[in-house]
Amino acid sequence: MNGGFSLARVFAMLGKEFIQMRRDRLTLGMLIGIPLMQLFLFGFAINMVPRHLATVVSISDPGPFSDSIVAALANSSYFDVVKATNSPQEARRMLADGSASFAVEIPANFSRDLVRGATPELLVEADATDPAAGSYALAAIPNLVSTGLRNDLKGPLASRAFAAPPVNVVVHQLYNPENITQYNIVPGLLGVILTMTMVMATSIALTRERERGTYENLLAMPTRPVEIMIGKITPNIFVGAFQSALILTVAKFVFHVPMIGSFGLLATTAMIYITALLAVGYTISTVAQNQMQAMQMTFFFFLPSIMLSGFIFPFHGMPQWAQWIGEVMPITHFLRIVRGILLKGDGFGEIWPDVWPMILFLFVAGTIAVRRFRRTLD
Amino acid sequence: MSTHQNAIDVRGLTKHFGKKTAVNNIDIAVPEGQVWGFLGPNGSGKTTTIRMLCGLLNADAGEGTCLGYDFRSQSEQIKRETGYMTQRFSFWEDLSIRENLDFVAEVYGLPRRRALVKQTLEKLGLESRQNQLAGELSGGWKQRLALAACTLHSPKLLLLDEPTAGVDPKARRDFWDEIHMLSGQGITVLVSTHYMDEAERCDRIVYISYGDIVARGTVSEIIAQSGLVTFTIAGDDARQLAGRLRGLPGVVFVAFFGAVLHVSGYDRTLLEKALAPYRADPGLTIGETTPSLEDVFIQLQEKTGGANV
Ligand SMILES: Nc1ncnc2c1ncn2[C@@H]1O[C@H](COP(=O)(O)OP(=O)(O)O)[C@@H](O)[C@H]1O
Ligand SMILES: [Mg+2]
Numbered sequence: 001m002n003g004g005f006s007l008a009r010v011f012a013m014l015g016k017e018f019i020q021m022r023r024d025r026l027t028l029g030m031l032i033g034i035p036l037m038q039l040f041l042f043g044f045a046i047n048m049v050p051r052h053l054a055t056v057v058s059i060s061d062p063g064p065f066s067d068s069i070v071a072a073l074a075n076s077s078y079f080d081v082v083k084a085t086n087s088p089q090e091a092r093r094m095l096a097d098g099s100a101s102f103a104v105e106i107p108a109n110f111s112r113d114l115v116r117g118a119t120p121e122l123l124v125e126a127d128a129t130d131p132a133a134g135s136y137a138l139a140a141i142p143n144l145v146s147t148g149l150r151n152d153l154k155g156p157l158a159s160r161a162f163a164a165p166p167v168n169v170v171v172h173q174l175y176n177p178e179n180i181t182q183y184n185i186v187p188g189l190l191g192v193i194l195t196m197t198m199v200m201a202t203s204i205a206l207t208r209e210r211e212r213g214t215y216e217n218l219l220a221m222p223t224r225p226v227e228i229m230i231g232k233i234t235p236n237i238f239v240g241a242f243q244s245a246l247i248l249t250v251a252k253f254v255f256h257v258p259m260i261g262s263f264g265l266l267a268t269t270a271m272i273y274i275t276a277l278l279a280v281g282y283t284i285s286t287v288a289q290n291q292m293q294a295m296q297m298t299f300f301f302f303l304p305s306i307m308l309s310g311f312i313f314p315f316h317g318m319p320q321w322a323q324w325i326g327e328v329m330p331i332t333h334f335l336r337i338v339r340g341i342l343l344k345g346d347g348f349g350e351i352w353p354d355v356w357p358m359i360l361f362l363f364v365a366g367t368i369a370v371r372r373f374r375r376t377l378d
Numbered sequence: 379m380s381t382h383q384n385a386i387d388v389r390g391l392t393k394h395f396g397k398k399t400a401v402n403n404i405d406i407a408v409p410e411g412q413v414w415g416f417l418g419p420n421g422s423g424k425t426t427t428i429r430m431l432c433g434l435l436n437a438d439a440g441e442g443t444c445l446g447y448d449f450r451s452q453s454e455q456i457k458r459e460t461g462y463m464t465q466r467f468s469f470w471e472d473l474s475i476r477e478n479l480d481f482v483a484e485v486y487g488l489p490r491r492r493a494l495v496k497q498t499l500e501k502l503g504l505e506s507r508q509n510q511l512a513g514e515l516s517g518g519w520k521q522r523l524a525l526a527a528c529t530l531h532s533p534k535l536l537l538l539d540e541p542t543a544g545v546d547p548k549a550r551r552d553f554w555d556e557i558h559m560l561s562g563q564g565i566t567v568l569v570s571t572h573y574m575d576e577a578e579r580c581d582r583i584v585y586i587s588y589g590d591i592v593a594r595g596t597v598s599e600i601i602a603q604s605g606l607v608t609f610t611i612a613g614d615d616a617r618q619l620a621g622r623l624r625g626l627p628g629v630v631f632v633a634f635f636g637a638v639l640h641v642s643g644y645d646r647t648l649l650e651k652a653l654a655p656y657r658a659d660p661g662l663t664i665g666e667t668t669p670s671l672e673d674v675f676i677q678l679q680e681k682t683g684g685a686n687v
Contacts, residue, residue, distance in 0.1 A: 008484060008487055009484070016473065016481050019473060020470065212471070216464050221482070222454065222486065223485055375433075377429060378435055
């Protein structure tokens with residue numbers, strides 16, 4: 001009876017923790033509120049890649065080429081061609097008074113230069129009061145123009161259709177994120193939100209007991225470190241599962257993220273990921289003397305997690321050392337798993353290379369947490 | 379169980395915090411079933427000593443037993459049979475009274491838990507308030523709840539750390555009745571306190587100052603050991619006298635007990651000399667008394683106070 005692990009004591013801890021969690025409305029509200037807030041902020045920020053921007057086209061050189069360019073712009077969802085004019089002055093005026101966000105100018109001799117094999121300039125002026133808003137549309141222009149002109153570049157001009165761009169569009173060149181961005185971001189948010197809330201929730205587990213003076217009482221009783229840890233972590237596993245369900249529901253029904261792969265596989269890996277995060281949080285709580293310290297340490301873990309995981313920067317674009325750190329972080333693997341399962345329909349075989357590092361991480365973090373746990377107040 | 383005589387029997391107990399010595403080489407031997415008072419000014423090492431006894435702090439040096447178990451290596455066993463009431467209320471304020479008791483009972487694996495908790499609530503008179511959060515209780519009730527919770531598992535040894543601080547006199551009296559009742563059942567109690575009346579209710583007293591035990595024994599032994607001579611001065615003019623007597627040769631300390639001034643020192647002739655000028659004053663009555671425990675403690679505090687800062 002003395003000494004060993006006791007399931008009864010684990011249940012005692014669990015009962016206590018669930019009651020305390022239920023009573024702590026603020027924290028509980030935050031654990032549900034933060035994910036929703038982040039999801040909608042991030043999700044809609046990405047969703048609001050501005051489309052249907054009012055555009056005026058000034059044509060100093062009417063002809064089939066200009067018609068094609070106008071048609072290409074009008075057909076893309078980025079631009080609404082509100083007016084085609086032959087007066088560049090009018091176009092500029094519309095830009096100035098805000099009735100158009102873009103002015104596209106097809107200069108004189110455009111067709112002649114194009115046919116001769118020169119590379120005429122297509123002048124794009126953008127309302128720069130919100131530079132970010134137009135950047136996606138701007139980035140799309142060269143492609144739209146090339147595609148639009150392809151039909152016109154026939155016969156003797158055919159060689160130009162697929163060669164270097166026939167037209168020099170004077171805008172900044174950005175990579176084109178059309179289509180995939182949102183699908184990538186929302187599943188990524190699952191990993192990021194869990195990292196933040198799960199680590200934060202457990203990082204104060206023991207710290208709060210310490211601050212309130214109840215830690216001494218807990219230590220004076222015959223509770224063992226592992227029992228306390230299980231008692232502290234388990235309620236948060238439920239919270240994490242609930243958060244995941246919430247995020248995936250919103251992802252599916254609000255952001256229409258495709259979900260191709262197995263839900264069971266996703267749920268299982270999410271559990272491993274959540275538990276690994278809780279072990280990190282619990283380790284923090286064995287060290288932190290007060291809740292302020294716990295928060296600081298949480299962010300110390302959180303920042304590299306989102307920066308080096310491939311969530312913000314493309315993983316393989318990072319320097320080697322950053323990739324190594326990224327590989328250690330469970331979020332890096334979880335992001336790959338979630339995207340793999342949701343978007344590509346990956347099965348167990350495909351995700352295993354990213355599953356075992358998470359399990360290893362969980363094991364190491366759990367061991368450190370139990371080791372770090374002090375049975376005395378020293 | 380072994381046939382040990384002392385519930386607590388430790389020697390050379392020492393604890394450092396950094397460079398500071400909180401507890402310095404102290405010996406305590408408390409026979410089974412007795413109530414011992416643990417006294418000393420704030421920061422003298424009482425809490426630290428109690429924590430070492432129940433395994434909450436590792437001692438830097440010392441050996442011995444609690445309840446027959448080696449206090450350094452068998453703290454798990456000691457914890458099972460010891461009730462420790464912390465200086466600050468340390469039950470869960472966001473759990474109800476009932477939930478706190480329930481948790482304790484479950485952690486100790488006590489049989490017939492529901493009945494036991496119900497019975498305890500009845501005994502406390504808290505049955506009707508069992509669903510109230512512990513944090514909403516007044517100081518006196520918190521202390522009663524804490525005592526009930528830390529005796530729930532029928533410990534053999536009770537370590538009480540300033541259990542009555544900030545509690546009203548009636549509640550203090552009830553609390554001590556409870557302690558004597560427990561002691562009557564054979565439980566050994568070590569209780570730290572600042573109150574003289576509580577000290578006088580103990581079988582033995584240990585007085586600790588800056589980590590050193592400076593006095594121990596029964597109340598009368600401690601008074602006798604002190605070697606103190608105390609004169610009393612009563613009367614309307616006594617108030618003005620305190621300042622004038624302080625610092626005179628032979629006067630160790632001057633303190634009021636109600637309206638009566640106690641003038642204490644070690645050397646009777648010097649004290650007589652200091653008081654001689656006031657003998658003739660018709661407004662003053664000068665007499666001699668046995669030093670009270672408080673006189674002795676004030677003296678101990680003055681004597682050791684500056685030594686170790
Ligand atoms: N955890 C600790 N870290 C550093 N110093 C401590 C710690 N606990 C107690 N002390 C110091 O040890 C001394 C004894 O403290 P304590 O045992 O609490 O005294 P008491 O209970 O008699 O008031 C004090 O000077 C206190 O500041
Ligand atoms: Mg103390």
